[in-house]
Amino acid sequence: MAAASGTLQAATVLDELRKCGVTHVVWLPDSETGYMYEAMLESELTLVPICREGESMAVAAGLIMGGKRPVVLIQSTGLFESGDSVRGLCLDLHLPLLFMIGYRGYVGQGRTPTDSAARFLEPILDAWGIPHYTVESDATCHYISEGHQQAQAESHPVAVLMGKEYAG
């Protein structure tokens, strides 16, 4: 069945992760990425659930040191809480790591969000020097594999901002 225009399907996201050879998803669920859970459970990916988002970068760093290819899947609010893990691990260790960030409060390109979680996300990523791309639908899912490739090539974290709830 054809996807409705503008939807974002878990299967499309998983296909992007497969393209990249991702082995582990270190994650804490949120409303933007919660629909991924069942699909990830049924996939070949290893899920590593954590209790607080700051753990995710450290777990990912250990996985990378051990030769694996993780991604981190958390919400923007958790990214804010994780500041020192981003600084001290992701940036200082030059981790080739893709963050998939649930973009809480996102209301669309060019529109001003009322939720401060949305207003601060991109400026904070810019301040850290972390390139970021917004994924709103299946049509823009290619940013996931492209962002992952950029992270590997530059040995630097890259973020894709999941700007719309999954269609399942």
Next chain:
Amino acid sequence: MSGATPRREISEPSAALRVFSRARKDEIVVLSETTRQDWPPLSTRPELDIPITGSMSKASSFGLGVALARPDLGVWVLDTDGALLMNLGSLVSIAKAKPANLLHVVYDNEAYDTTGGQPTPGAGIADFRAIALGAGYPAAYAFDDLEVLEEELPAILTGPRPALVVLKVASLGRRDNVEGMKPTYQAFVALKDYLAEH
């Protein structure tokens, strides 16, 4: 004057780590705050050691990642109580992941030695052995006597994992003029390369 019973503790923290150093084979050792200062002079395999600092105390989480990536290798996390209090949820994350190769050791001196020995919020009340068991670790131990630690460590090293070993040690305050570890990034790159070849 206080009538409280003095805390039983191992007076020399490095002596407790020396027991682990003698038992070490080829385990990867992840270091935290003061253990990164006490361990290097004792280490028999410095090429397999890495300090994790500068991330608000995520050594235990980093150790989980290494343990999951390399289940064929043993991973020891030498943590501290102040650091673990900052990342207490990691006990549940580790218990959930069930890494059968992870040993988690914690200096419990009830103080922030790296900032001068001020008491932690857990001083006198937090029981890390009980917390670990409550979080889902299948095994947890606590030692305040060096001889007992020496006697029991061989069985712990072949016992269930993940396991927590609490070392009740004295607070020595800020360590100055000690030989430190190599920087984290340098250790990370070297150990990543090593693991790719082994």
